[in-house]
Amino acid sequence: MTVVSRFPVIEIFGPTVQGEGMVIGQKTMFIRTAGCDYSCVWCDSAFTWDGSGKKETRMLTAEEIVDELRAVGGNAYSHVTISGGNPALLPRLEQLIERLHDDGIRVALETQGSKWQDWFLLVDELTLSPKPPSSTMTTDWVALDAIVSKLTAGERDFSLKVVVFDEADLRYAISVHRRYGNVAFFLQAGNDDVKESDTTTLLHRLMRKYVWLVETVMASEELTNVRVLPQLHAWLWGNKRGY
Amino acid sequence: MTVVSRFPVIEIFGPTVQGEGMVIGQKTMFIRTAGCDYSCVWCDSAFTWDGSGKKETRMLTAEEIVDELRAVGGNAYSHVTISGGNPALLPRLEQLIERLHDDGIRVALETQGSKWQDWFLLVDELTLSPKPPSSTMTTDWVALDAIVSKLTAGERDFSLKVVVFDEADLRYAISVHRRYGNVAFFLQAGNDDVKESDTTTLLHRLMRKYVWLVETVMASEELTNVRVLPQLHAWLWGNKRGY
Numbered sequence: 367m368t369v370v371s372r373f374p375v376i377e378i379f380g381p382t383v384q385g386e387g388m389v390i391g392q393k394t395m396f397i398r399t400a401g402c403d404y405s406c407v408w409c410d411s412a413f414t415w416d417g418s419g420k421k422e423t424r425m426l427t428a429e430e431i432v433d434e435l436r437a438v439g440g441n442a443y444s445h446v447t448i449s450g451g452n453p454a455l456l457p458r459l460e461q462l463i464e465r466l467h468d469d470g471i472r473v474a475l476e477t478q479g480s481k482w483q484d485w486f487l488l489v490d491e492l493t494l495s496p497k498p499p500s501s502t503m504t505t506d507w508v509a510l511d512a513i514v515s516k517l518t519a520g521e522r523d524f525s526l527k528v529v530v531f532d533e534a535d536l537r538y539a540i541s542v543h544r545r546y547g548n549v550a551f552f553l554q555a556g557n558d559d560v561k562e563s564d565t566t567t568l569l570h571r572l573m574r575k576y577v578w579l580v581e582t583v584m585a586s587e588e589l590t591n592v593r594v595l596p597q598l599h600a601w602l603w604g605n606k607r608g609y
Numbered sequence: 610m611t612v613v614s615r616f617p618v619i620e621i622f623g624p625t626v627q628g629e630g631m632v633i634g635q636k637t638m639f640i641r642t643a644g645c646d647y648s649c650v651w652c653d654s655a656f657t658w659d660g661s662g663k664k665e666t667r668m669l670t671a672e673e674i675v676d677e678l679r680a681v682g683g684n685a686y687s688h689v690t691i692s693g694g695n696p697a698l699l700p701r702l703e704q705l706i707e708r709l710h711d712d713g714i715r716v717a718l719e720t721q722g723s724k725w726q727d728w729f730l731l732v733d734e735l736t737l738s739p740k741p742p743s744s745t746m747t748t749d750w751v752a753l754d755a756i757v758s759k760l761t762a763g764e765r766d767f768s769l770k771v772v773v774f775d776e777a778d779l780r781y782a783i784s785v786h787r788r789y790g791n792v793a794f795f796l797q798a799g800n801d802d803v804k805e806s807d808t809t810t811l812l813h814r815l816m817r818k819y820v821w822l823v824e825t826v827m828a829s830e831e832l833t834n835v836r837v838l839p840q841l842h843a844w845l846w847g848n849k850r851g852y
């Protein structure tokens with residue numbers, strides 16, 4: 367008998383465009399799970415783990431999540447992104463992923479790569495986003511090595527993404543890219559002001575950051591087979607939630 | 610004996626980021642070939658075919674192109690994008706693609722899909738960009754069907770991309786997506802002002818266009834498994850050439 371699990375869900379919204387990473391631009395629904403084993407200083411979804419979103423968090427089964435996706439998104443989607451927090455804290459998430467696959471829905475998921483789950487092998491587009499020094503977190507290389515090995519052996523479509531705020535982060539990104547040379551590698555310009563509420567001010571700030579990152583990477587001989595992307599949703603909708 | 614071909618090259622630049630389509634954000638060198646069998650009213654590289662770029666066009670061998678890429682880009686790249694005009698007008702382009710592969714360089718190429726070339730099967734990331742009604746061009750569906758079939762049979766990594774300016778273009782995009790349902794499908798917001806020289810004015814105009822396209826696609830039940838992207842380079846650098 368399979369025990370039906372419940373997952374801590376803090377928000378379900380969409381369809382909207384995925385604003386970043388390997389499937390940037392994809393029309394998708396978002397499921398945001400609560401809880402994280404990290405506490406990055408610049409976390410743009412701290413409400414998933416700092417207690418402030420506790421009241422919004424509901425314990426839902428896969429079936430209930432699927433129903434709510436349908437209620438919110440109608441028939442206008444065929445792709446779902448699971449984000450957090452860190453969804454890799456949830457051991458039985460295959461119940462949700464398989465249920466979505468049954469409906470012909472593709473599933474993307476992002477995690478920092480601190481913990482393995484066997485259901486990683488079911489995810490259609492998996493992003494591992496190890497955190498650079500500016501986050502104040504420390505990477506567990508042993509865990510990350512094991513995850514990359516298993517995904518590579520499983521021939522999954524996955525990628526690495528490093529958010530870059532400064533020179534130290536860029537050096538960290540280079541070391542990640544060197545360590546996992548064959549894995550699709552994305553650099554993302556960091557949003558260092560997750561409180562700014564004026565969208566135009568934020569836009570120009572984020573664009574300057576992105577141009578800096580582009581120019582730095584273009585000049586580098588250590589970063590050649592890489593992709594450099596912004597957070598498109600932040601350019602368009604600023605720091606608002608639910609986009 | 611292989612005859613060494615010469616190709617009409619109008620510009621070689623980079624490294625820069627690919628601003629659009631299936632490998633958006635990729636660090637790449639650009640080779641732009643001269644000549645097109647179309648004359649889209651909003652063509653953003655009309656200088657490749659309207660006579661205005663004639664003086665800049667040089668007939669180069671694959672070896673000369675590879676040398677010039679190295680002279681311009683140093684050792685800071687491992688990806689090359691071939692664009693036009695329509696590079697599919699050039700029958701012996703495998704000489705260039707194979708030469709680049711010999712150096713471990715990945716090759717992307719974009720064409721409107723009006724003509725097949727056997728070397729399409731060598732391209733690492735091929736974008737077919739059939740032109741919507743606003744271009745004033747007419748799609749040759751027989752040619753496009755054949756191209757899509759051959760690329761599918763060859764198990765190549767390719768995608769369809771339709772630039773959308775208005776409602777009629779969107780209906781065209783839906784018909785393309787319906788016809789080739791299994792092919793990765795990208796929608797791109799069109800730049801309807803390739804003459805605007807004020808970058809900020811252009812940026813806000815392009816962003817409005819992109820938001821319109823995003824909102825329209827998000828509401829559609831006919832466009833679910835799609836990606837909607839801007840032209841990132843135009844947002845950043847406006848209508849300047851060489852970016």
Ligand code: SF4
Pocket residue numbers: 402403404405406408409410411412414450451452478497
């Ligand atoms: S790993 Fe992600 S969700 Fe967790 S604290 Fe860092 S940025 Fe926030």
Ligand code: SF4
Pocket residue numbers: 645646647648649651652653654655657693694695721740
């Ligand atoms: S097919 Fe491309 S290069 Fe040719 S006219 Fe149209 S937009 Fe310009």
